[in-house]
Amino acid sequence: MELEQRTRELREQLNYHIYRYNVLSDPIITDAEYDRLYHELRQLEEEHPELITLDSPTQRAGSDLSEDFPKIQHPVSVLSLANAFSVEDLRSWEERNQRLLPADTDLDYVLEPKLDGLTVVITYENGILTKAATRGNGEVGDDVTANIKTVRTIPLRIPVHRDKGPAPERVSVRGEVLFFKKDFEALNQRQEAEGLPLYVNARNTASGTLKQKDSRITASRPLSAFIYDVLDSVGLKLDTQQEMLDFLQDMGFHIPPQSNYYPTLSDIIQQLPTRESLRDSLDYEIDGLVIKVNNLHLANELGVVGKDPRGAIAYKFPAQEASTKLIGVTVNIGRTGKITPTAQLEPVFISGVTVVNASLHNYDLIASLDIRLGDTVIVKRSGDVIPYVIGPVTGSRTGSETPITPPEFCPFSGDPIIQPEGAVDYYCPNPRCPERVFRKVEFFVSRGAMDIEGMGPQTVKTLIEKGIITDEGDIFYLTPEPLLELEKFAQKKVDNLLASIEAAKHRPLAQLITSLGIDGVGGTIAELLASEFQSIDELISTSEAVKQAAVAFRNAASPLIEAAENPGANQLLADTQRNIERLRNPLIELVPRYRDGQEIGSRLQRLLKSLEAYGALDELVAPLQAMIRAAQPLIRIEGLGPILVHNIVDWFADDFNQGIIAKMKQAGVNMEAEARTLSSNKLEGMTFVLTGTLPSMTREEASALIENHGGKVTGSVSKKTSYVLVGDSPGSKATKAAQLGVPTISENDLKAMVGV
Numbered sequence: 001m002e003l004e005q006r007t008r009e010l011r012e013q014l015n016y017h018i019y020r021y022n023v024l025s026d027p028i029i030t031d032a033e034y035d036r037l038y039h040e041l042r043q044l045e046e047e048h049p050e051l052i053t054l055d056s057p058t059q060r061a062g063s064d065l066s067e068d069f070p071k072i073q074h075p076v077s078v079l080s081l082a083n084a085f086s087v088e089d090l091r092s093w094e095e096r097n098q099r100l101l102p103a104d105t106d107l108d109y110v111l112e113p114k115l116d117g118l119t120v121v122i123t124y125e126n127g128i129l130t131k132a133a134t135r136g137n138g139e140v141g142d143d144v145t146a147n148i149k150t151v152r153t154i155p156l157r158i159p160v161h162r163d164k165g166p167a168p169e170r171v172s173v174r175g176e177v178l179f180f181k182k183d184f185e186a187l188n189q190r191q192e193a194e195g196l197p198l199y200v201n202a203r204n205t206a207s208g209t210l211k212q213k214d215s216r217i218t219a220s221r222p223l224s225a226f227i228y229d230v231l232d233s234v235g236l237k238l239d240t241q242q243e244m245l246d247f248l249q250d251m252g253f254h255i256p257p258q259s260n261y262y263p264t265l266s267d268i269i270q271q272l273p274t275r276e277s278l279r280d281s282l283d284y285e286i287d288g289l290v291i292k293v294n295n296l297h298l299a300n301e302l303g304v305v306g307k308d309p310r311g312a313i314a315y316k317f318p319a320q321e322a323s324t325k326l327i328g329v330t331v332n333i334g335r336t337g338k339i340t341p342t343a344q345l346e347p348v349f350i351s352g353v354t355v356v357n358a359s360l361h362n363y364d365l366i367a368s369l370d371i372r373l374g375d376t377v378i379v380k381r382s383g384d385v386i387p388y389v390i391g392p393v394t395g396s397r398t399g400s401e402t403p404i405t406p407p408e409f410c411p412f413s414g415d416p417i418i419q420p421e422g423a424v425d426y427y428c429p430n431p432r433c434p435e436r437v438f439r440k441v442e443f444f445v446s447r448g449a450m451d452i453e454g455m456g457p458q459t460v461k462t463l464i465e466k467g468i469i470t471d472e473g474d475i476f477y478l479t480p481e482p483l484l485e486l487e488k489f490a491q492k493k494v495d496n497l498l499a500s501i502e503a504a505k506h507r508p509l510a511q512l513i514t515s516l517g518i519d520g521v522g523g524t525i526a527e528l529l530a531s532e533f534q535s536i537d538e539l540i541s542t543s544e545a546v547k548q549a550a551v552a553f554r555n556a557a558s559p560l561i562e563a564a565e566n567p568g569a570n571q572l573l574a575d576t577q578r579n580i581e582r583l584r585n586p587l588i589e590l591v592p593r594y595r596d597g598q599e600i601g602s603r604l605q606r607l608l609k610s611l612e613a614y615g616a617l618d619e620l621v622a623p624l625q626a627m628i629r630a631a632q633p634l635i636r637i638e639g640l641g642p643i644l645v646h647n648i649v650d651w652f653a654d655d656f657n658q659g660i661i662a663k664m665k666q667a668g669v670n671m672e673a674e675a676r677t678l679s680s681n682k683l684e685g686m687t688f689v690l691t692g693t694l695p696s697m698t699r700e701e702a703s704a705l706i707e708n709h710g711g712k713v714t715g716s717v718s719k720k721t722s723y724v725l726v727g728d729s730p731g732s733k734a735t736k737a738a739q740l741g742v743p744t745i746s747e748n749d750l751k752a753m754v755g756v
């Protein structure tokens with residue numbers, strides 16, 4: 001009787017949580033807590049099948065169907081997996097299976113990672129990809145064929161290598177679409193560089209990306225996929241899971257790495273601790289392991305219980321999420337003045353570590369997730385990433401929670417906090433703010449930046465507090481005397497520090513640029529700048545020229561802006577408002593659009609149509625052209641987005657920053673690019689444009705090869721372009737080349753030209 005009561009409770013609770021999760025999108029328990037309840041119900045039902053009711057959550061699988069897509073019927077049911085949380089669970093799974101099979105049947109297994117992605121079913125007919133669908137409700141899924149075709153790791157035709165063929169008449173495979181950690185990071189860096197909100201959850205973002213109505217958006221985001229199962233086929237005979245994986249690999253699918261065969265369950269159990277400890281070092285998120293009976297005939301014989309096949313089980317790792325209370329928010333000021341809020345939490349134990357602080361991202365995201373002080377929040381911790389708040393558990397609010405707003409004044413310098421137009425973040429605008437100076441110098445001397453040994457954060461702090469340095473330029477003027485007076489600074493230590501400062505004067509240009517701490521300019525961007533500009537002076541003069549042109553543009557545009565914003569027109573149309581924004585930020589909004597410098601007049605007229613009534617748009621053309629010309633050295637660098645160009649110009653055209661640079665230059669810090677020794681001058685005078693994916697080298701490698709032989713690489717095709725180097729799935733640049741009659745070449749052609 002008690003059991004019946006407990007199963008009823010569990011059913012009700014789970015159904016309620018499913019409703020909160022799926023219908024309200026507002027879960028009040030973590031996934032792990034849900035899994036525990038589900039598992040308990042599952043076990044009770046297995047031991048007492050008479051307690052299973054039709055409304056039990058175990059009798060249905062989740063659904064990801066949406067109304068926006070046509071549906072595809074799966075060839076067979078796409079099943080889910082039962083979960084195991086312990087070694088005992090695994091042992092009893094094997095025992096149950098053995099009871100169902102003839103006595104003395106030996107079971108062997110394949111162990112695979114349990115990928116944290118989105119399940120897809122892809123069908124190939126005579127080797128051609130014809131259909132792709134999401135899992136949906138397990139019977140029908142959303143048709144995402146066009147979007148799946150944009151995922152580079154999914155072959156459009158199998159086998160990829162002819163000698164592995166032929167492909168079966170028809171085969172439907174199952175796999176998981178996901179973001180590699182580095183790709184997800186890069187996606188967020190791009191969002192950040194463009195001033196757009198960050199994505200919090202890789203899995204949800206992957207799902208959202210795959211369900212874009214416009215497959216160009218899907219294509220622009222670096223999704224990956226692993227394929228691990230043959231669901232159904234015609235003309236294919238497989239006896240074991242291992243053969244299946246071999247088949248998939250032969251066809252050219254990306255199968256999950258570390259999918260291995262083990263003769264017994266004990267062998268697998270021995271593997272569990274190692275596999276779990278490797279979890280964070282993998283390139284992709286996994287939330288457990290999948291153990292499959294290797295013999296497909298036996299697996300088939302074992303059949304299905306509910307929606308789960310008996311022949312496979314998911315071993316779940318301990319949760320990386322937990323809920324706790326948000327008891328405070330601290331404000332940190334970074335070197336650029338950017339304010340980052342950090343959550344103070346009631347201590348909570350997550351996968352082996354007690355967490356008391358977590359990232360709250362930024363204030364816009366706090367507002368959009370509606371996180372409030374005093375909320376119970378869900379916190380995630382995975383790998384080396386700083387733990388972060390996923391969102392609030394709004395169901396457990398008491399009414400005493402308070403909204404979290406950015407501070408009005410900088411807690412360190414007292415300056416009013418600003419939010420630059422169009423920016424997500426808030427800033428302390430004062431470059432002399434002691435906290436900003438500290439963060440800046442701390443970064444400047446760090447490894448990967450100027451790499452000055454013996455200057456830890458505490459030393460930096462003391463030097464600033466004692467007024468010995470006021471910015472990073474002062475470091476190069478340090479003398480032994482004031483240092484010797486510092487605590488724990490003996491002669492030897494002072495000598496070492498000064499030697500290390502002396503060495504830092506000779507760092508390569510790119511390293512110096514990195515050290516300046518310009519918002520968004522890390523090592524890669526610094527390398528790009530150092531290969532385009534010969535010196536810091538060149539960067540300054542380009543930035544000054546752009547700034548001057550921007551001032552001229554602003555002068556030309558301001559009568560127009562004023563007229564459009566006159567008091568009579570207090571109800572501005574959205575379109576007009578948007579166009580005024582464009583005029584206010586020409587470097588970000590207009591320059592990138594017209595960088596080719598062609599037909600600016602008529603294109604500007606079309607873009608700013610709603611402003612026509614307020615003044616002469618023609619007058620903007622000349623100053624805009626001047627701006628584009630001035631910015632050319634920056635905007636032609638591929639990989640440098642408009643926001644970065646803006647940040648770079650802002651930094652180098654700034655008087656305060658120029659003062660620091662002058663100080664360093666005076667002290668003998670290297671400000672020049674090293675003369676490059678070329679491998680040959682075979683490509684001298686030639687200009688190349690790259691498009692598409694090259695077969696055996698990255699774009700960076702191809703650019704380096706071209707530059708090493710005296711050639712130049714630019715971002716856009718013009719009549720002056722000598723060659724367009726075309727790879728797989730080229731963009732509009734290849735079309736442009738054809739229009740302008742610019743010859744196109746392949747990677748092999750390029751190699752032949754330089755003789756490698």
Ligand SMILES: [Zn+2]
Pocket residue numbers: 333410411412413414415428429430433434435436
């Ligand atoms: Zn401040």
